[in-house]
Amino acid sequence: MTKQIHLAAHFPGVNNTTVWSDPASGSQIDFGSFRQLAETAERGTFDFFFLAEGLRLREVKGRIHDLDVVGRPESLTVLSALAAVTTHLGLAATVNSTFNEPYELAKRLSTLDHVSNGRAAWNVVTSWDAFTGENFRRGGYLDKGDRYVRAQESLRIVRKLWDSWNGDDLVLDQAAGAFAREGAGAFADDGAHFTIRGRFGLPPSPQGRPVIIQAGDSDEGREFAASSADVIFSRHGTFEGGQTFYKDVKARLAKYGRTDESLKIMPAVTVVVADTDADAIEKAAYIREQQVSGPTALVLAELLWGRDLSAYDPDGPLPAEDPVVGSSVTQGRVGYNDPFPIVSEWRAQAEAHGWSLRQTVINQQNRQTFVGSPTSVAEAVNRHVQENAADGFVLVPHLTPSGLDDFVDRVVPLLRERGVFRPEYTGTTLRDHLGLQL
Numbered sequence: 001m002t003k004q005i006h007l008a009a010h011f012p013g014v015n016n017t018t019v020w021s022d023p024a025s026g027s028q029i030d031f032g033s034f035r036q037l038a039e040t041a042e043r044g045t046f047d048f049f050f051l052a053e054g055l056r057l058r059e060v061k062g063r064i065h066d067l068d069v070v071g072r073p074e075s076l077t078v079l080s081a082l083a084a085v086t087t088h089l090g091l092a093a094t095v096n097s098t099f100n101e102p103y104e105l106a107k108r109l110s111t112l113d114h115v116s117n118g119r120a121a122w123n124v125v126t127s128w129d130a131f132t133g134e135n136f137r138r139g140g141y142l143d144k145g146d147r148y149v150r151a152q153e154s155l156r157i158v159r160k161l162w163d164s165w166n167g168d169d170l171v172l173d174q175a176a177g178a179f180a181r182e183g184a185g186a187f188a189d190d191g192a193h194f195t196i197r198g199r200f201g202l203p204p205s206p207q208g209r210p211v212i213i214q215a216g217d218s219d220e221g222r223e224f225a226a227s228s229a230d231v232i233f234s235r236h237g238t239f240e241g242g243q244t245f246y247k248d249v250k251a252r253l254a255k256y257g258r259t260d261e262s263l264k265i266m267p268a269v270t271v272v273v274a275d276t277d278a279d280a281i282e283k284a285a286y287i288r289e290q291q292v293s294g295p296t297a298l299v300l301a302e303l304l305w306g307r308d309l310s311a312y313d314p315d316g317p318l319p320a321e322d323p324v325v326g327s328s329v330t331q332g333r334v335g336y337n338d339p340f341p342i343v344s345e346w347r348a349q350a351e352a353h354g355w356s357l358r359q360t361v362i363n364q365q366n367r368q369t370f371v372g373s374p375t376s377v378a379e380a381v382n383r384h385v386q387e388n389a390a391d392g393f394v395l396v397p398h399l400t401p402s403g404l405d406d407f408v409d410r411v412v413p414l415l416r417e418r419g420v421f422r423p424e425y426t427g428t429t430l431r432d433h434l435g436l437q438l
């Protein structure tokens with residue numbers, strides 16, 4: 001059976017994906033940028049618009065890395081504004097379960113779900129590092145082993161709140177203009193991280209409750225997604241890697257009483273489209289050069305080596321020293337538990353290809369997943385979905401806010417011609433778009 005492709009748009013944030021120096025690069029804060037990218041995604045009949053979260057600016061040796069300095073407005077506020085200027089596009093917010101309470105999460109996300117008429121989604125993320133946690137709590141962090149425990153408990157309670165209005169409660173008193181059943185919204189929960197009770201103030205939205213998205217490739221993350229998520233947002237470097245991940249996660253669903261269709265696997269990808277494959281390859285190489293400047297290459301290498309590499313020439317050889325495990329030279333980025341095999345691989349590749357430090361870092365970033373003419377990109381996207389390397393993709397453009405124009409204008413029509421992507425929306429809620437049932 002031919003599968004339908006699912007597509008989402010990611011608004012680029014604080015990372016080295018975006019080419020800040022490009023004349024076409026716009027504001028990361030101005031609402032016009034969010035609106036333009038969202039309207040492009042809706043014109044392309046994408047499933048949803050995805051906002052990531054940045055809770056603290058990243059630092060290198062105690063100073064903010066200047067290529068990371070950019071605004072990251074609060075996701076739910078931006079998406080609530082977008083709900084007023086879009087009609088069908090799903091609106092997905094990344095909100096950290098470690099630093100938010102279940103009741104406020106449930107209410108804020110349910111509010112977005114109502115004002116958008118059933119288009120909200122929550123990307124559940126966790127955090128354990130003290131650097132980020134300093135903004136939120138005394139002691140600065142949650143024990144790493146507890147982050148998924150808290151996330152699971154938080155999600156379970158949030159869902160309990162959303163479901164606290166059962167079918168018998170939904171009787172509207174027309175005269176009073178309110179739901180009037182005594183049991184409506186009542187909840188209580190006593191867990192390891194939360195002990196709460198009360199009454200939830202919002203009935204279900206048109207889609208029942210927001211869609212749950214989870215990001216992560218770890219074994220814990222995969223199990224969390226299999227048990228609780230509607231969409232898993234992940235990253236794979238190769239077609240074969242995607243198939244392996246897809247098979248592994250889908251195989252975990254049965255023990256939770258779920259079917260393959262109940263969880264959509266949508267890796268993050270970037271796309272470079274040009275008139276010919278050769279032109280696209282050249283364009284992609286240029287973009288990769290712009291994404292990894294000399295200073296950025298040193299920062300990313302310091303993350304792996306755990307050492308101050310500011311004395312190194314980014315266009316010279318890799319460091320000769322061994323990495324230092326547990327260093328905090330770079331803060332706010334995910335580090336490496338075991339850097340030694342990765343350093344060995346980098347050195348082998350650098351020697352084989354004659355790469356400098358910067359060239360090595362560039363070739364490790366694996367940014368452009370689909371590169372080619374519109375026909376080549378359409379064929380590759382479709383192959384990944386039909387051969388179970390993914391159910392669809394979250395596209396991460398290298399430019400804001402025009403980075404999806406080529407894909408929507410040149411690739412989407414070809415997918416529609418093949419009958420693997422909708423020509424128009426057939427439903428009104430995000431669950432409709434994703435083909436998900438409660």
